[in-house]
Amino acid sequence: MAIEAGEADVVLVPGFMQGARSWEPVLVRIGRRYRAHALEHRAHDLEGRLVEIEAATRRGATLVGYSLGGRLALRAALRAADDPGRFGALVTLGATPGIEDARERAQRRAADEELATWVESSAIEDVVAYWERIPALAGQVPELVVAQRADRLGHDPARLAKLLRSAGQGVLKPVWDRLEALETPLLALAGQRDPRYAAAAERMAAAAPRGRCATIPDAGHAAHLERPDAFAAALLEFLDEHLGQRRLVDGDA
Secondary structure (H helix, E strand, O other): OOOOHHHOOEEEEOOOOOOHHHHHHHHHHHOOOOOEEEOOOOOOOHHHHHHHHHHHOOOOEEEEEEOHHHHHHHHHHHHOOOOOOOEEEEEEEOOOOOOOOHHHHHHHHHHHHHHHHHHHOOOHHHHHHHHOOOHHHOOOOHHHHHHHHHHHHOOOHHHHHHHHHHHOOOOOOOOHHHHHHOOOOEEEEEEOOOHHHHHHHHHHHHHOOOEEEEEEOOOOOOHHHHOHHHHHHHHHHHHHHHHHHHOOOHHHO
């Protein structure tokens, strides 16, 4: 059964240099129990992507976002803070509410600008080759890297640069101080081998009134790709708690 965004109870938001296909391992594992849809972004700026997330997510649905997608999903939920029930729940993976230290944020912004300048003047093949070597993705088996390559090669370098300039961690204002107003149930996830984001997930869960955190064993930054079974198990446990009444029956799938 094909699920459209407006029908979905779970909307999956991809990370930087990813598309809807990056969520296929998760869709396969949760699609028999929940109506799930992976978002394919058309916009390449912060506001445009937030609008797309809001338009794709029907009332009461759960948002699941990875890395950049997690930052965007969190901001979409915070924008709806005065509308209880707009989102049924929120799941972030490898995401943070932002860089608090002004000097560190300025340094990151300068680095992102330097990267954006290089990206927009480079061939997509060179951009993808660079991205496959970044430290955050270290430890991924070669087969997984190759499996993601076709999706990454489909991006436009100029649009990637635009996204870096509007939604990179250096340009985004941190929202740690707003987590205490987030009434949406939150599950903050991170890979066990991704200590910086595991610490951020723990802190996010402590700050949000209905937050919890968990780590995915033997996984790095992209835990949904590196350990899809473990990620899907954690996600399904959370969905069963908050969306159990919407679970598909076998005859619907």
